[in-house]
Amino acid sequence: xxxxxxxxxxxxxxxxxxxxxxxxxxxxxxxxxxxxxxxxxxxxxxxxxxxxxxxxxxxxxxxxxxxxxxxxxxxxxxxxxxxxxxxxxxxxxxxxxxxxxxxxxxxxxxxxxxxxxxxxxxxxxxxxxxxxxxxxxxxxxxxxxxxxxxxxxxxxxxxxxxxxxxxxxxxxxxxxxxxxxxxxxxxxxxxxxxxxxxxxxxxxxxxxxxxxxxxxxxxxxxxxxxxxxxxxxxxxxxxxxxxxxxxxxxxxxxxxxxxxxxxxxxxxxxxxxxxxxxxxxxxxxxxxxxxxxxxxxxxxxxxxxxxxxxxxxxxxxxxxxxxxxxxxxxxxxxxxxxxxxxxxxxxxxxxxxxxxxxxxxxxxxxxxxxxxxxxxxxxxxxx
Numbered sequence: 001x002x003x004x005x006x007x008x009x010x011x012x013x014x015x016x017x018x019x020x021x022x023x024x025x026x027x028x029x030x031x032x033x034x035x036x037x038x039x040x041x042x043x044x045x046x047x048x049x050x051x052x053x054x055x056x057x058x059x060x061x062x063x064x065x066x067x068x069x070x071x072x073x074x075x076x077x078x079x080x081x082x083x084x085x086x087x088x089x090x091x092x093x094x095x096x097x098x099x100x101x102x103x104x105x106x107x108x109x110x111x112x113x114x115x116x117x118x119x120x121x122x123x124x125x126x127x128x129x130x131x132x133x134x135x136x137x138x139x140x141x142x143x144x145x146x147x148x149x150x151x152x153x154x155x156x157x158x159x160x161x162x163x164x165x166x167x168x169x170x171x172x173x174x175x176x177x178x179x180x181x182x183x184x185x186x187x188x189x190x191x192x193x194x195x196x197x198x199x200x201x202x203x204x205x206x207x208x209x210x211x212x213x214x215x216x217x218x219x220x221x222x223x224x225x226x227x228x229x230x231x232x233x234x235x236x237x238x239x240x241x242x243x244x245x246x247x248x249x250x251x252x253x254x255x256x257x258x259x260x261x262x263x264x265x266x267x268x269x270x271x272x273x274x275x276x277x278x279x280x281x282x283x284x285x286x287x288x289x290x291x292x293x294x295x296x297x298x299x300x301x302x303x304x305x306x307x308x309x310x311x312x313x314x315x316x317x318x319x320x321x322x323x324x325x326x327x328x329x330x331x332x333x334x335x336x337x338x339x340x341x342x343x344x345x346x347x348x349x350x351x352x353x354x355x356x357x358x359x360x361x362x363x364x365x366x367x368x369x370x371x372x373x374x375x376x377x378x379x380x381x382x383x
Contacts (some may be wrong), residue, residue, distance in 0.1 A: 021309065025062045027302035028353065028368050031129075032059065034295055035354035038282040041260060041277050045267045051275045051356050058358035062365040067367035075379060078317050081132030085153075088125040091118035092160035107164045117359035119161045119169040124366050126157055127324035128175055134184035135317035141185045150181060151194075168335075168347040172328055176199070179327030183310075183320050209347040245270045250284030250292075250340070257288030275356040277348055279338050299333055299352075309375045318374045325367045 036052065043049040077084065095109055095118045108115040140146045154177040161170045181191060194250055251267035258264065263285040265271060271278050283291050303326065310322035329352050336351040338344045350360045 006295075006337055019378075021305060021372055021375045024302070024309070024368065024371060024375075025307040027298055027305060028365075030298045031302065033352035034283070034298070035279070037260070038279050038354060039275055039356055041263065041286060042266055042279070043281050044261055046269060046275070054358075055356050055361070058361050059365075061358070062362045065362050066365040066369040069366045070373050072373065073375050074315075074318055074321065074370070077128045077321075078132045078135065081129045084125050084132075084325075085129040088118075088122050088129065089156055089160065092122060094118070096160065096163055106168055114358065117357075119164060119166050120357075120359040120363045121366075122136060122157050122161065122169070122323070123172055123176060123328050124370070126154065126173055127180065127321055127328065130154065130177060130180050131184075131317055131320035131324060134180065134186075134320055137315060140187070142187050144190070147181075147186055147190045150177070150186070153177075168349040171335075171347065172331055172349070175331045176324050176328050180320055180324045183323030184316075204305055243339070243346065246281045246340045247276050247342055249281040253285040253288040253291070255289045257284075257286045257291050260286055262286060277336065277346070277350060277355065278340055279351055279354045279356070280337055283354075284340075295354075295382070303330060306371055309371050313374060315374075315378070318378065322374060323373060325370060329364065329367060 036055065039055050040049060040052045043052045052230075091109070095107060098109065108117050109120055130150070130153055132152065134141065134146075137146050153171060158170050158173050161173060170346075178191065178194070243344065249263070249271060252265065253256070263282060265285055266274065266282055271281055274281060280292075280295075283295055287294070306322065306326050310319055310326060313319040313322060332349050332352050335344060335347060335349045336355070339346050339349070350357055352364050353361070
């Protein structure tokens with residue numbers, strides 16, 4: 001009698017169907033709803049709900065890329081990998097030439113009433129092109145030549161993103177490269193050498209804070225230097241203002257929170273960019289420890305379902321793609337919450353599904369759609 005070699009609920013689900021990952025969809029919907037509630041609460045005393053309405057529109061528009069990725073066979077992206085890479089690089093070059101200037105950076109392309117941020121979609125496009133690169137070279141995955149070409153593959157978009165400048169997005173691209181290389185089977189010694197090199201580079205950036213000439217050479221801008229200085233400074237009226245107020249907002253939430261729409265720090269507009277990078281402070285102040293724990297539990301369940309898709313993927317390309325998406329979204333979540341709690345410098349990374357931003361939401365929805373497409377087209381486990 002045939003038996004399953006992997007005794008798990010997921011394996012039984014794969015055998016019996018349905019093949020749609022409803023738990024992953026549920027976790028996604030919960031996080032999006034929490035984001036809507038937070039933006040609505042933040043907007044009541046700030047902009048009359050303009051950000052909430054715009055985000056609702058952005059999410060509805062996001063159903064277009066969601067449908068594209070959900071209903072397209074994953075192997076199609078493997079065949080179009082070179083074109084995807086070309087589109088990625090071209091849009092990143094275009095934003096440097098004709099990008100909209102905002103807050104000291106050129107990161108946006110204006111498309112009528114919509115602003116498109118190529119550095120956000122570059123993350124999912126890099127996942128697809130780099131996954132295809134390694135999937136096609138499994139026979140030579142342990143070769144130094146393959147490893148070197150993989151570095152060149154990611155180096156071009158990283159440099160273009162740094163020129164915008166967008167240090168946070170560049171960091172995500174590097175994390176994607178590292179995670180995909182790991183899942184693809186690149187030798188650990190190569191990755192260890194790369195990690196050491198990145199540590200040296202990070203150390204040089206810290207050293208550059210006190211050396212303007214080196215900072216200019218490394219394209220480290222003044223506001224980025226101030227953020228690094230803020231981690232070692234007690235100047236809460238300048239460098240640390242955002243994070244100091246964020247800590248206060250979360251602290252006053254206590255165990256049960258102030259209640260929906262009742263945040264005092266939020267109402268006083270004490271936290272700049274609260275609708276964007278610091279949206280988690282709304283959850284902390286109005287939901288308290290209980291609210292934060294429930295949101296983190298929703299994230300945990302989301303990443304657990306995403307990990308299951310990766311773990312049970314039989315196709316190498318599919319497994320690598322999910323590994324890259326997992327790393328990108330997981331890094332975003334970890335760094336965003338860590339910077340809100342003043343554990344790491346402020347690097348401008350949004351919180352998945354919660355933060356305000358059209359391209360960010362489209363990237364998140366597209367990632368979920370890719371995972372659903374991979375799950376639905378994987379061969380059932382019938383061993």
